[in-house]
Amino acid sequence: MRGEGRQMAVISFRRIVIARMIAIGIVFLLVAAGIYGLGLDPGMVGRLVVTSTFGTRFGLENLALYMTPLLLTGAAVWLALRAGLWNIGAEGQFLAGASAAAAIGLSGGANPALAGSPAAFMSSSLTLVLAMTASFLAGALWSALPAAGRAWLGVSEIITTLLMNFIALYMVYALVTGPWADKVTGAQMSSARIEVVLPAFAGAVHCGWPIALLAVAMLALLFRRSRFSYCLALCGSNPEAARYAGIDVGRHVFVTLLLSGGIAGIGGMIEVFGTVHRLQGGLANGYGYLGIVVALLARKSALALVPAALLMAIILNAGIVLQTVQVSASAVLAMTGLLVFAIAVADDYAAWSRSGRAS
Amino acid sequence: MYRALSESVSPAQPRPAGYPHGVPPLLALEGVSKYFPGVVANENVSLAFYPGEIHALLGENGAGKSTLMNIVTGLYRPDRGELVLDGYGVSFDGPDAAIAAGIGMVHQHFKLVPRFTIAENLALGRRDMRGILSRRKLVAFARREAEKYGFAFDVEARVETLSAPEQQRVEIVRVLGRGARLLILDEPTAVLGPSEVSELYAALRRFRADGGAVILISHKLEEIMALADRVTVLRRGRVVATHLAGSLSPQALVAEMIGHAPVEALPAPEPLAVDPDRETISLRDVTMRDESGRLRVHPVSCDIFRGEIFGIGGVTGNGQVALAEMLAGLRHPDTGRILVAGQDMTGRPVAAFVEMGIGYVPQDRLRQALAPALGATENAALRVFRTPPVGGRFLWNEDAATRYARLLIDEAGIALADPSRPVRGLSGGNQQRLVLARESRIASRFLVACYPGRGLDLGAMETMRSALVALRNTGRGVVLVSEDLDELLALSDRIAVMSGGQVKAILGRGEATREDIGALMSGHGSGSR
Numbered sequence: 001m002r003g004e005g006r007q008m009a010v011i012s013f014r015r016i017v018i019a020r021m022i023a024i025g026i027v028f029l030l031v032a033a034g035i036y037g038l039g040l041d042p043g044m045v046g047r048l049v050v051t052s053t054f055g056t057r058f059g060l061e062n063l064a065l066y067m068t069p070l071l072l073t074g075a076a077v078w079l080a081l082r083a084g085l086w087n088i089g090a091e092g093q094f095l096a097g098a099s100a101a102a103a104i105g106l107s108g109g110a111n112p113a114l115a116g117s118p119a120a121f122m123s124s125s126l127t128l129v130l131a132m133t134a135s136f137l138a139g140a141l142w143s144a145l146p147a148a149g150r151a152w153l154g155v156s157e158i159i160t161t162l163l164m165n166f167i168a169l170y171m172v173y174a175l176v177t178g179p180w181a182d183k184v185t186g187a188q189m190s191s192a193r194i195e196v197v198l199p200a201f202a203g204a205v206h207c208g209w210p211i212a213l214l215a216v217a218m219l220a221l222l223f224r225r226s227r228f229s230y231c232l233a234l235c236g237s238n239p240e241a242a243r244y245a246g247i248d249v250g251r252h253v254f255v256t257l258l259l260s261g262g263i264a265g266i267g268g269m270i271e272v273f274g275t276v277h278r279l280q281g282g283l284a285n286g287y288g289y290l291g292i293v294v295a296l297l298a299r300k301s302a303l304a305l306v307p308a309a310l311l312m313a314i315i316l317n318a319g320i321v322l323q324t325v326q327v328s329a330s331a332v333l334a335m336t337g338l339l340v341f342a343i344a345v346a347d348d349y350a351a352w353s354r355s356g357r358a359s
Numbered sequence: 360m361y362r363a364l365s366e367s368v369s370p371a372q373p374r375p376a377g378y379p380h381g382v383p384p385l386l387a388l389e390g391v392s393k394y395f396p397g398v399v400a401n402e403n404v405s406l407a408f409y410p411g412e413i414h415a416l417l418g419e420n421g422a423g424k425s426t427l428m429n430i431v432t433g434l435y436r437p438d439r440g441e442l443v444l445d446g447y448g449v450s451f452d453g454p455d456a457a458i459a460a461g462i463g464m465v466h467q468h469f470k471l472v473p474r475f476t477i478a479e480n481l482a483l484g485r486r487d488m489r490g491i492l493s494r495r496k497l498v499a500f501a502r503r504e505a506e507k508y509g510f511a512f513d514v515e516a517r518v519e520t521l522s523a524p525e526q527q528r529v530e531i532v533r534v535l536g537r538g539a540r541l542l543i544l545d546e547p548t549a550v551l552g553p554s555e556v557s558e559l560y561a562a563l564r565r566f567r568a569d570g571g572a573v574i575l576i577s578h579k580l581e582e583i584m585a586l587a588d589r590v591t592v593l594r595r596g597r598v599v600a601t602h603l604a605g606s607l608s609p610q611a612l613v614a615e616m617i618g619h620a621p622v623e624a625l626p627a628p629e630p631l632a633v634d635p636d637r638e639t640i641s642l643r644d645v646t647m648r649d650e651s652g653r654l655r656v657h658p659v660s661c662d663i664f665r666g667e668i669f670g671i672g673g674v675t676g677n678g679q680v681a682l683a684e685m686l687a688g689l690r691h692p693d694t695g696r697i698l699v700a701g702q703d704m705t706g707r708p709v710a711a712f713v714e715m716g717i718g719y720v721p722q723d724r725l726r727q728a729l730a731p732a733l734g735a736t737e738n739a740a741l742r743v744f745r746t747p748p749v750g751g752r753f754l755w756n757e758d759a760a761t762r763y764a765r766l767l768i769d770e771a772g773i774a775l776a777d778p779s780r781p782v783r784g785l786s787g788g789n790q791q792r793l794v795l796a797r798e799s800r801i802a803s804r805f806l807v808a809c810y811p812g813r814g815l816d817l818g819a820m821e822t823m824r825s826a827l828v829a830l831r832n833t834g835r836g837v838v839l840v841s842e843d844l845d846e847l848l849a850l851s852d853r854i855a856v857m858s859g860g861q862v863k864a865i866l867g868r869g870e871a872t873r874e875d876i877g878a879l880m881s882g883h884g885s886g887s888r
Contacts, residue, residue, distance in 0.1 A: 017666045194379050194381070224757065225754060225755060225756075225757075226749045226750070226753060226754065226755055227744060227745070227751065227753055227754055227755045228753070229755065230737065230740070230744055230750070231744075233730070233733060233737060234730055234733070234737070237730035237731070237732045237733050238726070238729070238730040238731065238732075240726055240727050241726075241727060241728060241729060241730050241741065242730075243689070244689060244709065244711070244719070244727055244728060244741075244742075245741045245744070246708055246709035246710035246713060246723060246742065246745075341689070
């Protein structure tokens, strides 16, 4: 059948949307079947997920908190993909950024005596700015080695960025069980509490959420108006032609992966100062890997990162609800995997036209 | 069903000298045709390969040699015609079937596992080496194999540590070890030094003496003269002729290879009044080595003027493209200098050459000159995105780029409604028109074009040639690298003939005859500067 059709050069937005709706529908059906198989009522679980996610203030706030890191790791992976690069290391860069930010946060220490005074405000603002800068640099540094390998030695960034994740993870473990271990409450695998926090935006949602949205908007603007984005597209599409156009492909690859790592690093800072307030072993929570999913869902549009991150946030939220009805937390992983698989198939099918109306 | 094949093969093809009548060829192709969308790869090819002969296949790039060999090795099936093995019609379902029938190919890029030892590579895919093998058994087997074909290897060395010639020997032993009676070699001496070449020759002659057949694909005429018993020349997918190797001079072979198409209605440009102060691209003793360190361009010095078409001719792979890429700034000479309009451009980036007004049409447009997945807009801007209106130091103006693309599309005469559509959807001819239009606009001083006629139909070819002449007539210089001798003769004000990386001669209009150029291309003959 498939051999009869033709692959279209340009896939219309409508076709993609329809194909993806079908894919997501199939995933829901499969998940429902799984829930039924566990002896639960899919209808009841579904209602529970919807009401607890959208029906409560807590659920909506949680969505925004989940979205924030996903937006940034998604943007990091998305940026690299523009140049045809796979940054699988957002997880590690996120942790590197979080560690650098925590180092600033833990060393500063707010003075309780000054609480509420302008001096305290200045000092905490400075801490936040410093922490954000440090997290960007740390994330960039974490991807520098894979970036250099890819840019000038042709070493696959897929492997090296992935491997750097494990180094980052164990580095965080070492920090939070060693020098930065919480000696006050004795919490396992956790640093002491960081007193400086990101200001609140609305309710429990801190201003990391608008910052992440702003970052995505800036990325979208950058990709509409900059020469850099054009060069990246060229490097990603045909490096040989990029060289012919006089573009230094190696340098662009290097810079892109560094920027990508930096964005993921900022994600780590926001998570520490906004949501968790500590450096912890499980801080990254798979956001780096889910960022890959978010970037894939967004395809070529930076603004599409927003709905993509929202969808992933809903799934993460659903995972919590499922745990309350005794479904394993791994169900989230299974759902994510199914979703990626279904979307990949859907995108491919959207490109095929049986009537051969190819351009 | 046995058939007397000596009759069925076209009578124009001589049997190998001293070969007894009545014995069928090892493999015969009868009227083999293969078509790809819009391309005739092979048409009505009839050829016979006899045991005990070395049969050379000669032809330019795109003459259909590769497709033909893919048919013989079972990768493609012919659309028409048939293969006859030892007198019986066969049809290969896949490469396995061809290997089982005793057809083996030594590719230009070896099909060895680099991380495996020689012994492991030799044992790979062998029916008699299945199951659990001890190291001793493996080594003994590999030594036996190597000796059988007269090679000595350190069979426990890993293939990735071997030099290219050594790898080639391993590949040959491996192919022979799988029972090949017909050995196909694709440009086998490309990776070899002189002493290794004679070793290879000796091995091939040994194989021939034992009744094996060899198909030798080569551009190198000396090689063919030294080794082959018969030569078949292919052109545009068809057999031009098969000759006994001794019966023809290299010059005659080159002439056959490049064709005798009548010099017809090509637009012969009027000579321009020569202004001695014209700007030039000047090469001063430039040399260039390729990645493997071999000298691709020997010291070349010449001046190319604005207002002339400077043709570069030669058999493919004799340094023409390397020279053209240096002229366009894509590669840098290892020694020597390049001056454009008196300005030293040696080692400057490509962008500087574009700024100086040098356009370049690469030989492989889809791979080198276009980003197929991007739209016509992005591709139109490919080499001008640094400057307004399309771009600037940091900016990219999508609207201006789209307008620029529309302008180019109009100029090139391409029917394309939406410039945002990926250019891979365009036909080959339209892609080339787009590149030519883009580069012509850049070429305020010079246009360097490598094989601009490749893949164009006749009408498009005519348009392309007129465009080149128009550039010249408006005072721009055109460097035309071409394999089409008629094109070169009709368009060029001067023709440089390259052979072995050297410019053998630069001939003015009227000074050059086909025969002279053919002789120069084959590395024989000499010309005056």
